[in-house]
Amino acid sequence: xxxxxxxxxxxxxxxxxxxxxxxxxxxxxxxxxxxxxxxxxxxxxxxxxxxxxxxxxxxxxxxxxxxxxxxxxxxxxxxxxxxxxxxxxxxxxxxxxxxxxxxxxxxxxxxxxxxxxxxxxxxxxxxxxxxxxxxxxxxxxxxxxxxxxxxxxxxxxxxxxxxxxxxxxxxxxxxxxxxxxxxxxxxxxxxxxxxxxxxxxxxxxxxxxxxxxxxxxxxxxxxxxxxxxxxxxxxxxxxxxxxxxxxxxxxxxxxxxxxxxxxxxxxxxxxxxxxxxxxxxxxxxxxxxxxxxxxxxxxxxxxxxxxxxxxxxxxxxxxxxxxxxxxxxxxxxxxxxxxxxxxxx
Amino acid sequence: xxxxxxxxxxxxxxxxxxxxxxxxxxxxxxxxxxxxxxxxxxxxxxxxxxxxxxxxxxxxxxxxxxxxxxxxxxxxxxxxxxxxxxxxxxxxxxxxxxxxxxxxxxxxxxxxxxxxxxxxxxxxxxxxxxxxxxxxxxxxxxxxxxxxxxxxxxxxxxxxxxxxxxxxxxxxxxxxxxxxxxxxxxxxxxxxxxxxxxxxxxxxxxxxxxxxxxxxxxxxxxxxxxxxxxxxxxxxxxxxxxxxxxxxxxxxxxxxxxxxxxxxxxxxxxxxxxxxxxxxxxxxx
Numbered sequence: 120x121x122x123x124x125x126x127x128x129x130x131x132x133x134x135x136x137x138x139x140x141x142x143x144x145x146x147x148x149x150x151x152x153x154x155x156x157x158x159x160x161x162x163x164x165x166x167x168x169x170x171x172x173x174x175x176x177x178x179x180x181x182x183x184x185x186x187x188x189x190x191x192x193x194x195x196x197x198x199x200x201x202x203x204x205x206x207x208x209x210x211x212x213x214x215x216x217x218x219x220x221x222x223x224x225x226x227x228x229x230x231x232x233x234x235x236x237x238x239x240x241x242x243x244x245x246x247x248x249x250x251x252x253x254x255x256x257x258x259x260x261x262x263x264x265x266x267x268x269x270x271x272x273x274x275x276x277x278x279x280x281x282x283x284x285x286x287x288x289x290x291x292x293x294x295x296x297x298x299x300x301x302x303x304x305x306x307x308x309x310x311x312x313x314x315x316x317x318x319x320x321x322x323x324x325x326x327x328x329x330x331x332x333x334x335x336x337x338x339x340x341x342x343x344x345x346x347x348x349x350x351x352x353x354x355x356x357x358x359x360x361x362x363x364x365x366x367x368x369x370x371x372x373x374x375x376x377x378x379x380x381x382x383x384x385x386x387x388x389x390x391x392x393x394x395x396x397x398x399x400x401x402x403x404x405x406x407x408x409x410x411x412x413x414x415x416x417x418x419x420x421x422x423x424x425x426x427x428x429x430x431x432x433x434x435x436x437x438x439x440x441x442x443x444x445x446x447x448x449x450x451x452x453x454x455x456x457x458x459x460x461x462x463x464x
Numbered sequence: 465x466x467x468x469x470x471x472x473x474x475x476x477x478x479x480x481x482x483x484x485x486x487x488x489x490x491x492x493x494x495x496x497x498x499x500x501x502x503x504x505x506x507x508x509x510x511x512x513x514x515x516x517x518x519x520x521x522x523x524x525x526x527x528x529x530x531x532x533x534x535x536x537x538x539x540x541x542x543x544x545x546x547x548x549x550x551x552x553x554x555x556x557x558x559x560x561x562x563x564x565x566x567x568x569x570x571x572x573x574x575x576x577x578x579x580x581x582x583x584x585x586x587x588x589x590x591x592x593x594x595x596x597x598x599x600x601x602x603x604x605x606x607x608x609x610x611x612x613x614x615x616x617x618x619x620x621x622x623x624x625x626x627x628x629x630x631x632x633x634x635x636x637x638x639x640x641x642x643x644x645x646x647x648x649x650x651x652x653x654x655x656x657x658x659x660x661x662x663x664x665x666x667x668x669x670x671x672x673x674x675x676x677x678x679x680x681x682x683x684x685x686x687x688x689x690x691x692x693x694x695x696x697x698x699x700x701x702x703x704x705x706x707x708x709x710x711x712x713x714x715x716x717x718x719x720x721x722x723x724x725x726x727x728x729x730x731x732x733x734x735x736x737x738x739x740x741x742x743x744x745x746x747x748x749x
Contacts, residue, residue, distance in 0.1 A: 139635070316604040317593045324579040324590060331577035335591030336562055395581035447635055 139450055146443045150387055150403050150436070157407060161414040168417050176295060182409030183298035184360060186402050188380040189387075190305055191353030193401045196384060197313070198346025199326035199393035200254035205380070206372035207265030208240045208351050209358030214269040216359055217278035217368030226283040230359060237355020238348045240265065245344030262372065269370040278368040288363030298360050302402075305356065309349065310398040322346055327394020383408055386433055388440055407432070491553070492517045492696035493538065493569070493665045498547035500533055500720075507533045508544065509720040517663050520687060520697040522711035522728075524704070526740055529717040531700045532669065538698060539571040539667050540564035551665070568664040570649040574673055578645055580634035584626060585615040587633055588648050618651045623689055639679025642671060643686065650690050663694035670701055684710045704733060718742050 145152075162170040188205055195202035212233040219229035244261055248254045287297045312319040324332050325342040332339040357376070362368045383404035389396030411432075412425040491514050500508035508530050515521040523531040536542040538549070540558030549556050551567045558564045561571070578587050585608070594610040595601040612629040619626065624647055626640045633641060646668070653664020668687070672680040680703075687710050691697050701707050707714055708728055716724040716739040723746035724731075724739040738744025 143635070315606060315608075317595065317606050318604055320582070320586060320593070320606060321590070324582060324586070327579040327581045328577060330575075331579050331587075332590065334561065334571070334573070334577050336565055337591050394579065 136450070139447055142443050142447050142450070146388070146440065146447075147397070147400075149439065150400050150407070153432075153436075154403050154407050154410070157410055157414075161410065165414050165417045169414055174413065174417075176299070178406065178409045178413045179299045179302075180296045181413065182405045183296070183302040184357060184364075185376075185379045185383055185408060186302045186405035187298075187305060187353055187357040187360060188376050189383040189401050189405050190309055190398060191350040191357065192377065192380040193384045193387070193389050193396055193398060194309060194313075194346055194353065195254075195350040196389055196391060196393060197326045197396045198322050198343060198350075199329065200248060200258075200343070200346065201391065202241075202244065202258050202347060202350040202354075203255060203377060204240065204244060204258040204261040204265060205350065205354040205357075206374055206376050207262040207269070208237050208354035209361065209376065210269040210370055210372040211240070211265040211272075211358070212237045212355035213358040213362040213368040214273045214278065214370050216284075217281055217362060218272050220281055220283060221278055230284075230287075233359055234352060234355050237351040237353075237358070239351070240354075241348040241351020242344060244351065245347030248347070249340050249343060266370070266372040269372070273368065273370050275370065277370070279366070281362060281366045281368060284359070284363035284366060286363075287360060288366065298364070301356070301360060305353070306398050306402050313398065318342070318345065323394060325394075379408065380405075382429060382433060386429075386436055388436060490517055491515070492519075492551070492663065493698070494550040494553075495534075495538070496548040496550070498534070498537060498549075499545045500530075500537060500542065501545045506720050508537070511547070511717075511720075511722050513715055513722065513725070515665070515696045515698055517696050518691050518694045519713065520691045520699060520711045522707035522714040523698060523700045523717065524702075524707055524714055524736060524740055525717035528719070529740075530720045531717050534717065535571070535667055535669055535698065535700050538564070538665075539569060541571075565652075568653060569667065570653045570664060571667040572645050572649040572669065572671060574669045574671075576641055576645040578633045578641060578648075581632055583630045583632050584636075584644055585612040585629040587644060588615045588618065588651060590648075592652075619647055622647055622650055622686065624686060637679075638674050639676070639682060642675060642679065642683055646671065646683065646686055646690075650686075650695065653695055663696065665696045665698070666690060668697060668699045668701075670703075671699070672701070672703055672706055680706060704736060708733065708736075716740055718746070721746065723747065 158170075168174060188209070191205050192202065215236055216229045216233035219232060220226060224232075240261065244254070244258055247257045247261075287301060290297045292300060313323055314320070321332060321337060322342040322345055325339045326346070329339045329343075332342070384396070384401055385391075385404075386407060387396065387400035387404035389401065408429055411428055412422060415422060415425045415428075494514040496512055498508050498511040498513075499506070511530075511534060513521070513534070523534060525531045533542060537544050540561045540563050543557075543559070549558065551569070556563070556567055558567070564571075579590065582590075589611045594607045594614065596605045596607045601607075615629050624643050626643055627636060633644060636644065649666050649668075653666050671687070672683050675683060684706060687697055687699065691712070699707065699711060711728050713725065713727050714731065714736065715722055716736060718739065719742075723742075723744075724736075725747065726735075735744060739746075
């Protein structure tokens with residue numbers, strides 16, 4: 120396979136060679152192809168139960184929670200920090216909301232209070248991190264603090280009977296469960312923010328290379344805090360949806376949500392080094408996890424296999440990612456055509 | 465621009481008129497009596513140096529000679545212990561790189577400081593994004609198309625071709641990345657609003673350190689072209705052939721002192737190496 124001459128005419132130079140474009144496609148869109156393949160395979164394998172609208176909604180609903188937390192984790196990582204306090208923030212938001220509702224506060228006020236609290240926790244995380252501490256250690260610290268506070272607030276017991284929250288839990292609108300709607304809105308909002316707005320683009324740039332942003336005369340630190348705030352908000356939202364689904368608030372932080380979320384994020388090819396990643400891919404990552412466990416359940420296979428298969432997929436995606444980036448850089452060296460066309464000396 | 469040999473005879477403490485005869489352009493950046501101490505270490509000792517509009521000044525010296533420190537003083541990253549900095553004749557004090565940026569000075573760092581995952585247009589537009597018209601603009605929505613157009617224009621004006629504007633920087637070769645980093649600095653200095661006479665000042669730290677022969681040639685002619693457009697360039701490098709090929713004037717530092725300041729036409733490799741190693745006595749004693 121040879122590269123076509125990179126620059127044959129004026130119009131041609133704005134395009135990359137076809138091989139590189141297809142490699143970039145694999146890197147950026149590969150996970151969509153993977154999901155499509157899984158869907159086709161499972162439709163045949165687990166026919167006729169898998170390929171139905173009801174089952175699709177089931178998968179979407181199951182993936183929604185993972186997706187919400189994954190959005191928080193992804194924004195944190197993209198902005199340059201792994202936020203491990205997410206389960207704690209979720210538990211605290213859920214307990215605060217539950218406590219407020221059982222003490223006679225209107226439901227919507229309680230929800231807003233919990234979400235604002237989540238954002239505040241994020242801001243605190245961010246401000247502590249800016250002092251030069253390692254974000255992982257800082258957020259492990261706040262994880263403990265939040266979990267402890269959540270237990271203190273509700274006295275160590277779960278708060279049951281939060282039926283006024285079912286509108287964002289088990290309720291369906293137009294036949295689609297509430298968590299799916301919430302997830303959809305959240306992902307559209309964050310995706311638009313990260314790719315279309317000045318602050319979002321700068322935030323991603325800060326995750327990739329804070330020094331470059333600083334040297335462009337931009338307050339890089341501010342955007343780091345914004346990343347934590349969004350992450351804290353997502354955590355609180357996830358905590359509320361969890362609470363709404365089971366109509367009780369649980370003060371125990373569930374550490375497994377962070378690992379599920381991280382799996383979805385890693386599957387989506389979001390580099391832990393920061394600065395890159397796309398929310399639609401993260402959503403598909405969460406959907407892939409949901410799809411696999413759903414299909415295995417339909418076929419009556421032990422769910423442990425789902426965990427194992429997911430791990431294999433994750434490692435496979437790493438291998439593909441590596442292969443694509445080395446191939447691309449090799450190809451680019453061959454076809455590099457930086458040129459200065461009318462030299463004066 | 466080789467007729468400015470008058471500057472060569474300048475000694476420390478000699479305050480020359482800022483425009484020498486025959487130079488045909490004014491002094492863009494002028495440093496007088498710059499001292500820089502780190503504790504007991506004297507990194508810079510009474511440095512007088514200046515660079516004119518449209519001139520490329522090479523700063524040579526061995527490791528630890530103080531050339532990077534001097535460049536950092538110019539960029540505002542370091543504050544000198546004493547001494548005066550004048551930009552276009554006006555005395556300035558740089559408390560931070562932001563101040564020098566404001567004064568029209570741009571630095572291209574050795575590590576390039578590009579955002580790898582973002583495309584060329586976004587990198588060139590960082591910090592001066594074009595927002596969309598109307599309500600979306602008020603919400604901070606970026607006009608990607610306009611940014612791509614502007615970036616294409618700017619690179620075209622610099623006479624540079626790299627790759628599609630939508631190509632992430634991480635997928636560029638070393639030379640292309642260097643060109644993008646240079647272009648980012650260049651578009652910012654030469655794009656100073658209003659005052660066409662006061663062209664910007666570009667500081668370059670080892671711009672070809674990681675490049676091969678051909679790519680070095682490209683970067684070299686880009687620097688030349690910038691100078692021809694009136695940008696004052698200060699080039700720190702270890703690469704003697706590059707310095708001789710691209711600079712109008714070369715200053716050599718040795719252990720914090722300026723030991724030579726000569727037009728390229730009046731010197732040669734042997735002399736320069738002599739000054740760099742200290743084998744040749746300073747011009748100023």
